[in-house]
Amino acid sequence: MPTRKFSLKSGEAKRVEVSWKGIWKDIRVRFDGQEIGGFESKSALDEGREFQLPDGLGHLRVQLVRSMGSVELQVLRNGSPLPGSDSDPNTKLKTAWGVILFVGGMSMLAGLVSTIGQVEAMQRLGLGIETVVLGVLFLGLGLWVRARRSKIALGIAFALLALDGVFSIVTSLETGGGVGGGIVLRLFILLGIFKGFSAISQLEAEGGEREGVAALSD
Incomplete structure (x- = not known):
């Protein structure tokens, strides 16, 4: 099962996890090991979705974005890309x-x-x-x-x-x-x-x- 892990800030522990099966199937989003949501299909991932983070940490947006001929797994926290994510500069x-x-x-x-x-x-x-x-x-x-x-x-x-x-x-x-x-x-x-x-x-x-x-x- 492919898995990507991200930290909220550079140098911190990786608390966000996005995993899926096959070619973008059964996508699961977890925070500190606890599932906070997911996507039932690639088309749903294409549309994107926001998930509320606990402890007042804001919200997480996960979306599969096509940019300049490539595909990026965009993971944003309060509008900013998480360190190490595809959209991180x-x-x-x-x-x-x-x-x-x-x-x-x-x-x-x-x-x-x-x-x-x-x-x-x-x-x-x-x-x-x-x-x-x-x-x-x-x-x-x-x-x-x-x-x-x-x-x-x-x-x-x-x-x-x-x-x-x-x-x-x-x-x-x-x-x-x-x-x-x-x-x-x-x-x-x-x-x-x-x-x-x-x-x-x-x-x-x-x-x-x-x-x-x-x-x-x-």
Whole structure:
């Protein structure tokens, strides 16, 4: 039975649990181990529902939301996403820099295998020392996004991957090959990176709001 657990605040114990069977069937929502509600079907989850939390902690809204070609399990407490949930900007940003680091690591590995092993099939695909260099670049960009929440690094990584995708499609068509599932994977990768832009903007806005509140309290 798939299960997702969340805390109400970062660093606290995970008190909220959402579990389901199969493909979004018999969805149960629990708080501190006690069931507070659920959904009988995926269509009900698509519509969303609010559940009252005990001890004056407000309300919890759970909904399956389609956003930019992907599906997110949205779990909000009093309108704000729970830490670690799909709609949490920190989660989206982590996905963005994680994807960039993954691309960098795989590029380096493929380039090294092709170069050191002199694998002719890989070399015909253009994998070589240039791929290693590109992998190092992606690793640097991913670490830059992770450490500095840099939209510049995010933009460079997105542009490089988009250009590489276009080049791959053109090359494949010229050689008589099909586009295949590779383009679908690239689109998912680009989508994950693209969501990082809105995540950074949201985190910056939240940081600005906290600074404003602190200034008023002083």
